Amino acid sequence: xxxxxxxxxxxxxxxxxxxxxxxxxxxxxxxxxxxxxxxxxxxxxxxxxxxxxxxxxxxxxxxxxxxxxxxxxxxxxxxxxxxxxxxxxxxxxxxxxxxxxxxxxxxxxxxxxxxxxxxxxxxxxxxxxxxxxxxxxxxxxxxxxxxxxxxxxxxxxxxxxxxxxxxxxxxxxxxxxxxxxxxxxxxxxxxxxxxxxxxxxxxxxxxxxxxxxxxxxxxxxxxxxxxxxxxxxxxxxxxxxxxxxxxxxxxxxxxxxxxxxxxxxxxxxxxxxxxxxxxxxxxxxxxxxxxxxxxxxxxxxxxxxxxxxxxxxxxxxxxxxxxxxxxxxxxxxxxxxxxxxxxxxxxxxxxxxxxxxxxxxxxxxxxxxxxxxxxxxxxxxxxxxxxxxxxxxxxxxxxxxxxxxxxxxxxxxxxxxxxxxxxxxxxxxxxxxxxxxxxxxxxxxxxxxxxxxxxxxxxxxxxxxxxxxxxxxxxxxxxxxxxxxxxxxx
Numbered sequence: 001x002x003x004x005x006x007x008x009x010x011x012x013x014x015x016x017x018x019x020x021x022x023x024x025x026x027x028x029x030x031x032x033x034x035x036x037x038x039x040x041x042x043x044x045x046x047x048x049x050x051x052x053x054x055x056x057x058x059x060x061x062x063x064x065x066x067x068x069x070x071x072x073x074x075x076x077x078x079x080x081x082x083x084x085x086x087x088x089x090x091x092x093x094x095x096x097x098x099x100x101x102x103x104x105x106x107x108x109x110x111x112x113x114x115x116x117x118x119x120x121x122x123x124x125x126x127x128x129x130x131x132x133x134x135x136x137x138x139x140x141x142x143x144x145x146x147x148x149x150x151x152x153x154x155x156x157x158x159x160x161x162x163x164x165x166x167x168x169x170x171x172x173x174x175x176x177x178x179x180x181x182x183x184x185x186x187x188x189x190x191x192x193x194x195x196x197x198x199x200x201x202x203x204x205x206x207x208x209x210x211x212x213x214x215x216x217x218x219x220x221x222x223x224x225x226x227x228x229x230x231x232x233x234x235x236x237x238x239x240x241x242x243x244x245x246x247x248x249x250x251x252x253x254x255x256x257x258x259x260x261x262x263x264x265x266x267x268x269x270x271x272x273x274x275x276x277x278x279x280x281x282x283x284x285x286x287x288x289x290x291x292x293x294x295x296x297x298x299x300x301x302x303x304x305x306x307x308x309x310x311x312x313x314x315x316x317x318x319x320x321x322x323x324x325x326x327x328x329x330x331x332x333x334x335x336x337x338x339x340x341x342x343x344x345x346x347x348x349x350x351x352x353x354x355x356x357x358x359x360x361x362x363x364x365x366x367x368x369x370x371x372x373x374x375x376x377x378x379x380x381x382x383x384x385x386x387x388x389x390x391x392x393x394x395x396x397x398x399x400x401x402x403x404x405x406x407x408x409x410x411x412x413x414x415x416x417x418x419x420x421x422x423x424x425x426x427x428x429x430x431x432x433x434x435x436x437x438x439x440x441x442x443x444x445x446x447x448x449x450x451x452x453x454x455x456x457x458x459x460x461x462x463x464x465x466x467x468x469x470x471x472x473x474x475x476x477x478x479x480x481x482x483x484x485x486x487x488x489x490x
Contacts, residue, residue, distance in 0.1 A: 036329040039185070039336070042178035044299035045163040049116075051187060052160035054290040055151060056114025058283050059126065063107035065282070072099050076136055079401050081421045083138040083414050085365075086464050091135045105129055113155065116165020123160075127152040138414065139407035143370050144284035147194055150343075154190060158183050182336060184298055189340055191291045192252035197347045197368035199248025206358070206373070208245065210479045211237050212445040213374040217278055247271050255295035268292050279371060353468050359444055359452075359475040361411045362468060377442035377449060379409035383422055384435045394422060410442050412453055412472050419459035436460050447477040 066072050076082070076099045084091050093099055106129040112122035131149045134140075161167040162176040206212045214237055221231040230236060247267055254264035269289060276285040293301065350363025357364050358373040383392040396405050396418065408414040419436040426434045435458040441449040454471040462471070 032330070032333070036333055039182040039333060040180045040329055043181045043184055044302055045159075045177055045179045046300075046302035047294050047296075047298040048158060048160045048179055048183055048187075049164045050301045051291070051294055052116065052119075052155070052158075052165075053114050055155065055287070056110045056112075056126075058287050058290070059110035059130070059148065059152075060107055060114060062283050063103055063110060066103055067107075072103055074401070075140060075403070076133075079137070079404065080399050081418070082136050083404070083408065083417050085135055085138050086413070086466065088135045091132065093136060102129060102132070106133070113160075116161040116167050119161035119165065119167050123152070123156045127156055137404075138365075138411075139404040141365055141407075142281065142284075143194065143368055144281060144287065146366055147190075147284075148287075150190060151187075154186060158186075182332065184294065186336060186340075187291075187294050188252075188256075190343070191288070191294065193343055193347075194368045194370070195248050195251055198370045199245055199250075201367065201369045201372055202245045202248065204356075204358075204372070206445050206479055208238075208241055210445070211241055212479060213372070214240050214244075216374050216446055217371075244271070252295070255292065261296065265292055265295075275371075355472065356444075356475050360469070360472050361413065362472075373445055375406065375410045375442060375444055377406070377409050377440060377452070379415075379438055379440040381419065381422060382437045382439070383426060384437075385426070385431045386433070386435065388431070390431070392426075399425075409440055410452070412469050413464045415440065415453060416459050416462050416464050419462075423460045434460065444475065444477075445479060447479060450475070450477045 076093045082093060094102055105125065109122045109126040109129060112118055113126055127149070130152055134145050134149050159176070159179055162174050162179070168175045202208070207214070211234070218231045218237060218240065222228045224231075251264050251268050251271075254260040255268070269292070272285040272289045275281060347367040350357040350367055350369075353360060353362040355362070357367075357369065379396055381394045381396070383394060384390070396408055399421070400408060400418075408418050415438055419438065422436050423434050437455055437458060438453060439455045440452040442452040443449040451473045453473060457471040
């Protein structure tokens with residue numbers, strides 16, 4: 001026993017005659033060492049190269065669509081007002097032809113990321129350029145745009161240019177067949193978080209057992225000849241409802257387990273293809289489809305796509321060189337932990353607000369509440385100048401573009417923004433200190449319309465903040481009381 005005690009003296013501490021316990025500080029240190037070793041274990045770079053090409057190519061396609069569909073002018077040049085996010089009122093569209101130049105730079109950065117040319121410059125430019133576009137107008141918010149912002153941020157730090165790239169061709173010293181494992185797990189986590197929180201958000205009474213808004217979304221397909229009756233069946237509605245819920249919650253764990261990976265992959269492919277048919281959500285299904293491959297073994301693409309040289313002795317040499325290279329591992333682990341903790345906590349902030357988040361919109365953005373509601377409504381604003389007694393009745397369509405109208409009248413913070421815009425318009429006409437009130441009737445998931453906000457509140461006296469909004473009328477209309485849903489948000 002003395003010999004055992006002596007040999008373990010560095011790892012244990014005595015507790016008198018009662019026995020021996022492991023020193024907690026040593027356990028923590030050893031756990032951190034094991035975590036660092038696992039996160040910095042070299043893995044094949046081919047998954048990261050594939051993701052770089054996929055991500056850059058999809059964004060290049062998106063920029064092409066903006067040019068060819070006239071969306072640059074429609075969304076960023078023609079609108080009289082842009083509804084910026086809280087804290088970002090300073091973000092404004094470029095004047096003149098500036099937005100077209102901006103999208104050209106964005107497309108050029110996406111192309112450079114795709115081929116790995118000047119990657120260390122192109123990746124930050126891509127992140128900043130896309131995030132600027134994202135921040136310009138809250139009425140254009142979509143979860144997949146937010147996801148692109150996050151992924152483009154991560155790409156700034158990932159060594160994705162070290163293989164199968166122009167940079168690696170021109171600078172052979174940066175070439176590597178391996179990258180640390182944390183790069184793989186970081187991408188897996190970032191892609192997996194929207195799935196999980198998307199499923200968590202579906203655990204509400206409208207989705208199940210209410211079956212909304214899925215029933216509303218399937219209703220147009222009931223007019224299709226031959227198969228229309230199929231989409232009217234309640235069992236079909238609930239197949240989509242339960243299937244979507246289970247896939248979101250379980251797809252990532254099932255992809256990570258070898259025995260269920262192919263089944264989960266097939267289910268996720270079908271899920272994203274259905275999304276691309278039912279919903280107009282652009283690049284999102286295709287980005288998520290391609291990203292599924294990062295849940296397979298990292299060397300799979302090298303093995304089958306022959307993107308690089310076959311793994312062999314050179315791979316092993318690169319692995320040994322990587323293992324002996326100096327990296328501030330604890331710093332990297334700390335930054336990874338901080339980033340992922342934020343990504344896990346931030347989407348839950350809507351629980352700090354009272355009421356139904358799909359109704360109040362407080363904490364809805366950036367929470368991965370994807371395709372959970374349909375909204376429709378009507379709004380009339382009354383602008384009053386107390387000094388002269390004059391009153392104007394204004395419809396949102398008088399100032400807003402069609403894609404902005406429904407977003408504005410269903411989101412209380414945008415109602416405040418629009419009311420301040422109307423007040424500013426009247427000031428330019430010489431009317432100071434006007435009051436703006438809104439009579440806003442909104443339907444959520446097919447309910448009968450009801451008041452969204454207190455119509456007696458002067459919205460010019462209100463400011464958008466992170467605190468709960470006191471003048472939102474609580475949702476009291478029960479589900480299934482009629483009404484329609486024409487606005488769906490991702």
